[in-house]
Amino acid sequence: MTTQSHAYQFNTVKKINSVVAILIALAALLLISSCSNAPAAQTAPPPPALPVQTVETSSVTTYQEYPASIEGAVNVEIRPQVSGALDRVFVDEGAAVSAGQPLFKINDQPYRAALNNALATLHAAQAALVNAQLEIDKLTPLVQNKVVSDYQLKTAVAASQIAKANIEQAKANVAAAKINLGYTTITAPVSGYIGRLLKKQGSLVSPQDAEALTQLSDVHNVHVYFSLGEKDFVGFKEEYAGATLKDKLNHLPAVSLLLADNSEYALKGKIDMIDGQFDKTTGAIAVRASFANAQGLLRSGNTGKIRLSLNHTNALTVPESATVEMQDKIFVYALADSNKVKKVAITIDGKNGENYIVKDGLKAGDQIVLSGMDHLQEGAKIVPQKAAEKVAKN
Numbered sequence: 001m002t003t004q005s006h007a008y009q010f011n012t013v014k015k016i017n018s019v020v021a022i023l024i025a026l027a028a029l030l031l032i033s034s035c036s037n038a039p040a041a042q043t044a045p046p047p048p049a050l051p052v053q054t055v056e057t058s059s060v061t062t063y064q065e066y067p068a069s070i071e072g073a074v075n076v077e078i079r080p081q082v083s084g085a086l087d088r089v090f091v092d093e094g095a096a097v098s099a100g101q102p103l104f105k106i107n108d109q110p111y112r113a114a115l116n117n118a119l120a121t122l123h124a125a126q127a128a129l130v131n132a133q134l135e136i137d138k139l140t141p142l143v144q145n146k147v148v149s150d151y152q153l154k155t156a157v158a159a160s161q162i163a164k165a166n167i168e169q170a171k172a173n174v175a176a177a178k179i180n181l182g183y184t185t186i187t188a189p190v191s192g193y194i195g196r197l198l199k200k201q202g203s204l205v206s207p208q209d210a211e212a213l214t215q216l217s218d219v220h221n222v223h224v225y226f227s228l229g230e231k232d233f234v235g236f237k238e239e240y241a242g243a244t245l246k247d248k249l250n251h252l253p254a255v256s257l258l259l260a261d262n263s264e265y266a267l268k269g270k271i272d273m274i275d276g277q278f279d280k281t282t283g284a285i286a287v288r289a290s291f292a293n294a295q296g297l298l299r300s301g302n303t304g305k306i307r308l309s310l311n312h313t314n315a316l317t318v319p320e321s322a323t324v325e326m327q328d329k330i331f332v333y334a335l336a337d338s339n340k341v342k343k344v345a346i347t348i349d350g351k352n353g354e355n356y357i358v359k360d361g362l363k364a365g366d367q368i369v370l371s372g373m374d375h376l377q378e379g380a381k382i383v384p385q386k387a388a389e390k391v392a393k394n
Contacts, residue, residue, distance in 0.1 A: 049383040051370040052335055053322075055362050057314040062350035062357060063307050065258065068226040070302040072217035073290075074190050079213060081183040082106060083206040086199060093197050096296070097188045097216070104213060106205065108184035115177035122170035129163035136160055192218035193299065217300040222293045224257060224269060226306045227284035239310055245274060255289050258305040265304075267292050310350065316362055317355040318346070322370045330356070333376055335367040340381050 088105035091097060135156040142148045195215035199205055205213065228236060242248035254268035273288035289306060291298065323346070324331045330348060333341040346361030362368070367384065369376065376382075 047339070047381040047383050048372060048375070049385050050372045050376075052367045052382075052384040052386065053370055055316055055318060055358075055364060055366045055368060057316055057364050059311065059313045060315050060317060060352045060355075060357060062310050062312060062352050064232070064310065064350075065305040065307050066226040066228070068224045068257070068289075068304050068306045070298055070300065070304060071223050071225065072192060072219040072300040073221040073223060074192065074216075074218035075300055076189055076192075076216045076218075077212035078103060078186060078188075078216055079207060079209070080104075080106060080186065080205040081207055082111065082180050084108075084110065084184065084204070086201050086203050086205055089197065089201050091194050091197075093194055093214075095194045096192070097194060098191045099188055101188045102185055103188055103194070104186040106184040106186070108181055111177065111181040111184055115174065115181050118170065118173040118177040122167065122174055125163060125166035125170045129160060129167060132156060132160035132163045186213070188216055190216065190218045191220070192216045193296070195300075215300075219293050219296055219299055222291050222298045222300075224289045224291060224304070224306060225286055226289075227279075227282065227286055229284050230278065233285055235310075236308075249274070253309060255309075256307040257289075257291060258307055260303055264307075265291065265298070269306075312350065312352075312357055315349075316358040316364065317352060318358055318362070318368060319370065320351070320354050320356055322368055322373075323356065324373050332362070333369040333373050334362070335369070335382075335384055338381065339384055340379050341369060341376055343378050 084106040086104060087107045090102045090104065097103065136153065139148060139153040139156055143150045143153045193216070195217065197214050198211050199213050237245070237248060240248045240251045242251050249271060252271050255271060257265040257269055259265060269289040269291035271287060271289045275286040278285045287306075318332060322332055324333075324343075329345050331343045331345050334344045336342045344361050346356070347359040348356050349359035350357040369382070
């Protein structure tokens, strides 16, 4: 190989080594640059500062509401007691009437004719009695003087007794005819309000009609009926003092009536009746409360809700806003050791305003987180801050 060839190879290797050196230097620079631009290691955020409250016991009152139906103290179906055509309708639908006031008039001509016929029969029976007595008076001396046989006298006495019986029967027929004639005027049995008029003037009416002429409701006092389930009924009985159910009714506080628009009726009512047995179909027992209704604001057929109050002594309460509902369960975040929180399931026994009454899951003295639970996890550490108010206070 020539000297020139050796020189050429030497120069080629030298160039390659120079290129490699440059590439190594560039890689080193890129590595140094990337390291210098790398972010600094992130530090953990400080624990959040959240308000906490101490759970304490207190006496609170809860309210339970039950759907209710309203009926007048007296609800009467007005039905005809004799058949005939309605000659007059004296009242309008919804009118207030007094006891004894005429409501309807049935055509009385057939019943006046029946009364006149009964009176005529009575008069005939009375005349027959007079005639029988005359026959007795005539035969008595003849029998005593043995002019005629006593058989004729006995026959006259029997005729007299038949005449007396006919008079009694005729009097009964007259009384019945007068009663039927009186039934042609239908009057209000009680004071109250007239319902719908299902028969109009000129209609034929009969005691056998499926529908009544109307309904009359005495609503000066109303009865409000609602139902208690078996569990509620047991708690209801345990809540109030008294050896018997009657004693307990006497100790019951007044109840409120919520109308259909959720407004509260101005007057309080009193529970005065509990049914004798549970309904086998619904498993509930009927309860009645009575309300005064002098102004007539309540009517039969109205609906509403009965609100019952229940007193709870030494009750634990937590704000509803401090709870979290998950999978049909209610939880609170309680403060544990080292200011860490733990999720605790609680059992609710009722509600008082914006507070839940806790039956199980917490005890007096426990501390719970009041807000900021959305971002909390089990075991998270917080900085507790005491709230101004205590949980037990409303």
